[in-house]
Amino acid sequence: MAATFWSSRSSSYCDVCVNWTSPGEAVTKRGEQRLADLYWRHADDAVRLGFLLTGDQHSAEDIVQDAFVRLFGRFQELTNPDAFELYLRRTVVNLSRDRFRRLRLERDLGAREANSSFPQAGLASQIEDRELIRHALRNLPHRQRAALVLRFYADLSERDTAEVLQCSVAAVKSLVSRAITSLRNARENSMRGEVP
Amino acid sequence: MSDIERQIADFLHEEANRPAPSSGMYERVLRRAKVRKMVTATVAGLAVFAVVIAGVVTAGTLRAPSSIKSAGPGASPQPSATPPETGDCRRTIPPQPGFVPPKPYPPQPPEREKAVWYGSAALWTMLSPEGETWDEFPPDSGRFTDKTLWWSDGYSWTEEPTPSIRVTGQRLDGPGSFEAEGPVTNGFREDMGSFMLGGIEIPTAGCWKLTAKYRDAELSYVVLVKR
Numbered sequence: 071m072a073a074t075f076w077s078s079r080s081s082s083y084c085d086v087c088v089n090w091t092s093p094g095e096a097v098t099k100r101g102e103q104r105l106a107d108l109y110w111r112h113a114d115d116a117v118r119l120g121f122l123l124t125g126d127q128h129s130a131e132d133i134v135q136d137a138f139v140r141l142f143g144r145f146q147e148l149t150n151p152d153a154f155e156l157y158l159r160r161t162v163v164n165l166s167r168d169r170f171r172r173l174r175l176e177r178d179l180g181a182r183e184a185n186s187s188f189p190q191a192g193l194a195s196q197i198e199d200r201e202l203i204r205h206a207l208r209n210l211p212h213r214q215r216a217a218l219v220l221r222f223y224a225d226l227s228e229r230d231t232a233e234v235l236q237c238s239v240a241a242v243k244s245l246v247s248r249a250i251t252s253l254r255n256a257r258e259n260s261m262r263g264e265v266p
Numbered sequence: 267m268s269d270i271e272r273q274i275a276d277f278l279h280e281e282a283n284r285p286a287p288s289s290g291m292y293e294r295v296l297r298r299a300k301v302r303k304m305v306t307a308t309v310a311g312l313a314v315f316a317v318v319i320a321g322v323v324t325a326g327t328l329r330a331p332s333s334i335k336s337a338g339p340g341a342s343p344q345p346s347a348t349p350p351e352t353g354d355c356r357r358t359i360p361p362q363p364g365f366v367p368p369k370p371y372p373p374q375p376p377e378r379e380k381a382v383w384y385g386s387a388a389l390w391t392m393l394s395p396e397g398e399t400w401d402e403f404p405p406d407s408g409r410f411t412d413k414t415l416w417w418s419d420g421y422s423w424t425e426e427p428t429p430s431i432r433v434t435g436q437r438l439d440g441p442g443s444f445e446a447e448g449p450v451t452n453g454f455r456e457d458m459g460s461f462m463l464g465g466i467e468i469p470t471a472g473c474w475k476l477t478a479k480y481r482d483a484e485l486s487y488v489v490l491v492k493r
Contacts, residue, residue: 118282
């Protein structure tokens with residue numbers, strides 16, 4: 071007869087299975103370990119992406135939490151671990167869309183204050199230029215903004231951007247082109263002293 | 267890259283240069299993920315329960331009441347409904363509510379197992395309410411090994427440390443069979459009582475009927491084994 075051991079991890083006596091973990095516990099622990107690995111690898115970047123899409127740190131963190139929770143149940147289905155980043159980005163972009171709309175509505179309510187703080191002509195310093203870009207970016211439609219962020223921040227190719235946004239490469243080109251035109255117009259209007 | 271594109275890229279990178287996510291965010295994610303998983307499992311369990319009830323009601327309306335027999339001690343309950351995602355494998359769906367073992371055993375398995383008791387007082391085990399699908403195996407081994415747990419009224423882990431239970435498997439969707447090798451060990455948990463724990467190695471993936479024989483009792487269930 072084998073010796074009997076007490077396993078504090080499983081709170082059980084067991085002769086030959088010192089580290090025995092019940093099947094239910096094992097699956098749960100493996101799932102949690104996978105979640106932890108993916109979280110520490112991707113959460114930071116995902117929050118930055120969420121921030122650039124919403125312009126709000128708290129919203130970004132909420133969105134990333136939601137994204138991980140949504141994807142948690144699908145980890146088992148991922149045959150290619152590299153695909154997780156794509157799913158996470160896509161989920162963050164989709165979740166930020168709703169948040170973006172709400173924030174934009176709030177901004178519209180405070181439009182008067184926003185307009186009064188818009189950079190005026192003649193103030194061509196770097197700070198004003200940054201404010202101009204920030205303001206113009208916030209006023210872009212969500213998909214245009216997402217396309218810019220994915221292309222110029224995440225450094226994704228047009229094809230990868232199209233995968234995240236679930237559209238064609240031509241649509242990405244169009245979104246980026248329209249976004250840049252909007253930013254260019256905003257800058258020219260600012261140079262002329264026109265408030266957008 | 268044009269000037270304005272470079273300007274946008276610089277702006278975005280500067281904007282993104284922010285502190286890491288607040289501490290405690292991972293704990294919140296984990297907590298919410300667990301709650302979501304529990305809710306999903308509960309909903310799935312209720313759905314299976316509804317399907318089983320609907321099946322029982324339908325069977326009751328189609329058959330005479332005398333055709334429904336209750337399983338006595340030592341009997342092997344038969345597989346019932348087949349969830350659609352399992353193809354042709356008719357996994358054993360335990361009746362709901364599950365078998366209630368005699369005292370001092372708990373009326374249900376511990377909640378963490380997300381399972382119900384299945385069998386009779388002579389021999390029982392625990393099964394997922396949706397049927398057993400095994401797709402988590404030790405990495406890199408290439409083997410389908412798992413532990414099976416069995417209970418029997420009167421079995422004592424201290425008096426019978428290597429119980430004389432025999433576990434065999436018969437593949438239902440192709441050729442194949444096995445018999446568990448090596449001694450079955452004893453086990454005890456406060457919330458499970460005395461049980462028998464037998465390691466098995468299933469030769470291939472597929473639809474398998476596992477059968478345990480202990481003393482005069484026999485119990486079978488069907489499990490889907492996947493890579």
